[in-house]
Structures are given as structure tokens and as C-alpha cells.
Amino acid sequence: MPIELLRICNIIELKLGRVRTKKNAPRTCDIDIIDYNKKVLNEKNRQLILPHPRMCKRNFVLLPLFEVNKSWKHPKSKINIVNLINSLPVKDLRSIKKI
16 A cells, blocks of 8 residues: 555655654655556645656656656656656756766
8 A cells, every 4th residue: 555655665764864854854865655556646634645746847756767667657647758758858857867
């Protein structure tokens, strides 16, 4: 279940030293659930929203996702991963560097 996975992710973050302060503050570790079996979930208490609401704007999510699953489609919009990547601003694509 996605909520159980979220609980496990929160435990891992704590073990890695994450301290929760104000929203969007810098953090040691942040584990997000991007997709969970194509489920669409919008918890009223906003504990977990699936798919991740800002994933389509993040090059550091879309490019690795493409490497893992080149045929992936967004569960809500049904837009494929290639089109999502192509919709990113060019400056976002250039900012990715291999390490």
C-alpha cells in the first residue's frame, strides 16, 4: 500500500538524519514517492498525493525515470515520458550532469 511505503520512507529519512523543520527548508534527505502502480491518490490531509504533483517539472525526476522505463506514462494525464521531457525548458535539460 502507498501509505505503508510512505511510512517506511519516513523511517529511512529519520535514520539518515532528516529533521523536519518548516516546509521546503533544506534537508539532509528527502524521499518522494513519484508513482505507485499507476495509482491516483489525493489524500484530504495531503499526507500523500500520487502521482507526485510536481514531478513533471523536475528534470531530476523525469530523466532517471526515462532511464528506468522508457514507455512510462503519467497516470493522470497519460502523457508519455518522452513528451514530458520534451516539455521541459532547455535550460533544465542542460543542467543535468553525469557524475
